[in-house]
Amino acid sequence: MSAPTRTIAARATPPGVGGIGVVRVSGPESLRISHELTGRQLKPREATSTAFHGRDGRALDYGIAILFKAPASYTGEDVLELHCHGGPVIIDSVLAELSYLGVDFARPGEFTERAFLNGKMDLAQAEAVADVINSQTEVAARCALRSLSGNFSKYIESISKNIDSFRVIIEANIDFSEDPVEEIEHSVIKKKIKELKGIINDLIDRSKPGELLSTGAEVVLIGAPNAGKSSLLNTLARAERAIVTSTPGTTRDLLDATISLEGLAIRLIDTAGLRQSEDEIEAEGMRRAIAATERADLVVEVRDDTQNDPSGLEILGHDLGDQNRIVVLNKCDLSGRTFGTAEEADGAPAVAISATTRQGIDALEKVLLQQLGYQGVGEDTIMARRRHIDAMQRANSHLDQAMIQFESTDLLAEEFRLAQRALGEITGEVTVEDLLGDIFSNFCIGK
Ligand SMILES: Nc1nc2c(ncn2[C@@H]2O[C@H](COP(=O)(O)OP(=O)(O)OP(=O)(O)O)[C@@H](O)[C@H]2O)c(=O)[nH]1
Ligand SMILES: [Mg+2]
Known part of the structure; x- marks a missing residue:
């Protein structure tokens, strides 16, 4: 593999306003660029307070420049770091100047790709860079x-x-x-x-x-109107995220909240209650609910334990097939059923809870993790x-x-x-x- 020869640049800090914004340059032209931009001979690995000059000699910004000489840099090439004031106008003007000086804008991941190609890290480590950032x-x-x-x-x-x-x-x-x-x-x-x-x-x-752990899991709450799906989402998220009312058909669109259970990020999705309806908006909500189950890692079917009515899925005649699922028997504070893991319901693990009193929630969280195949992580994970x-x-x-x-x-x-x-x-x-x-x-x- 031959090393790339284009000199590339990109903003390394997130877009928007911040205390500082870092622009990174990598490639064979980094040294020349550092000289043209600062008018100085930078000593490698030394932070130098300096002006960054535009082509007309005016200062674009005052900041810190650090030069890393190859191969002792992140990419293994000559790298120049420019620590500017963190405003988009400043950063854009520095990037525009770099482009004028002959630098290309970097593709996503191009710095790390170069680090891999130059033997600074192997592929699994390069992927771990993204995983650390996205954790x-x-x-x-x-x-x-x-x-x-x-x-x-x-x-x-x-x-x-x-x-x-x-x-x-x-x-x-x-x-x-x-x-x-x-x-x-x-x-x-x-x-x-x-x-x-x-x-x-x-x-x-x-x-x-x-x-x-790296991808997180997606869990969809589904069931008849008023079963307590939104109440359950709020209880698990420990926040009043979804509107809860006693009127069936409260939730219309998909709504989500991400929680962390034993370090696993779980995106919970609340959906519109399933029932026969002529209402166009409600029908679209239900269509989205069913579609969400198809992408989910786990479907939680919420049932009102005080009712003997058929579940929302039965009413619509929708079969979840071999989809990974559990049944939550809700409102057991009213039905009187013992809280915690219950007898299987329709071939799926079942848990008796109350979304309003939080009883049975610990057991539910355990079953959720179990059903997602997550045994927690140890020091050797x-x-x-x-x-x-x-x-x-x-x-x-x-x-x-x-x-x-x-x-x-x-x-x-x-x-x-x-x-x-x-x-x-x-x-x-x-x-x-x-x-x-x-x-x-x-x-x-x-x-
Ligand atoms: N007693 C009791 N009431 C509950 C429980 N869970 C939900 N409720 C009540 O049941 C009603 C409906 O709750 P929601 O959470 O809005 O139900 P939903 O399934 O989201 O309903 P839709 O959005 O209409 O499909 C509200 O009045 C809640 O307070 C529970 O565990 N015990
Ligand atoms: Mg709801």
Whole structure:
């Protein structure tokens, strides 16, 4: 991979007004730019208070400039940081001047992409940069920071090395043995494969909560009008987010609130009560409610336990199919049912609660997490993405294939090679251009 040669710039701080706004420049022209903009020879890694001059010699702003010489910088290239006053007009004028001086505006994630291409970090660490920035809870941030420090990559590399050392032995057999696989005992190979699979499976288990943690979960509350969906949203969110009235049909549109349960960010979505209705607005609300269930990680069907009426879903004849769901029996303060986990309802876990008195809510929160497959995170949880888990699973299926390839040392070696390749995709040792595009385009500008 050859290093890019364009010099790029972007605002690194969020848009809007702030105490300071940082503009970052990276690439071979950074040194020249620093000179033209400040009229000084900046000493590397030294904060210099200076004016930033426009082409007519007038000061665009007074701030701090710091130069980082390659390779000791975030991107591994010459980097210039300009700390300006944090107003959009100032930042835009500095960016316009940089453009005049021949700098290109950076694509989202381009700084981190360069850091990866220049070997400053591997791909899993680059992804962790975005995960740290996008963390929705403190637990998620801690977890992402562990991946950023290279913990996850180290595990992957050590498994990969393990496979490699075994591959070398097997491939040596291909070259030198008259009598293939016999040289290495089948039982030894099998034992080794089992051992490797065990390590990968352990890593997958430790990554799963991390995957959920990085994306957060979406939970939709659905049910008949007046069942208490909006009351439940408010209770779980501990805020009066949704309007609650005794009039059926209060909620018309989707409304959401994000809560954190044991560090997992859960976006709760309140919906319009489901019933037969000629009202156009209400019908659209119900259409949106049903559509929301299709994207959700979990559907919470809220039922009024004082009523024996059919549920909203039954009334509309809508089947949730094999959608992940639980049933909440609400208003148990009136019905008298014992609070907490109840007998399954229509094949789904059920919890008896009162949204108004909060009774049964702790049990409900536990069931929510359980049903989302979240067992909480420990110090060894890894912030992983779907593609990491997919790659580990692919590595494992190549090891499975290896188990049945004893007739041919060639095929056996090939399966080991493919398993190693799958793991290499995680750290970026093996990459496809499309994958890089996908990963970095999801970053914010300036990172
Ligand atoms: N006693 C009691 N009343 C409840 C409980 N939950 C909700 N209610 C009452 O039931 C009525 C309807 O509650 P909402 O939360 O608006 O119900 P909803 O399901 O959002 O209704 P729509 O938006 O019309 O679909 C309100 O008068 C609430 O105070 C509960 O657990 N116990
Ligand atoms: Mg409502």
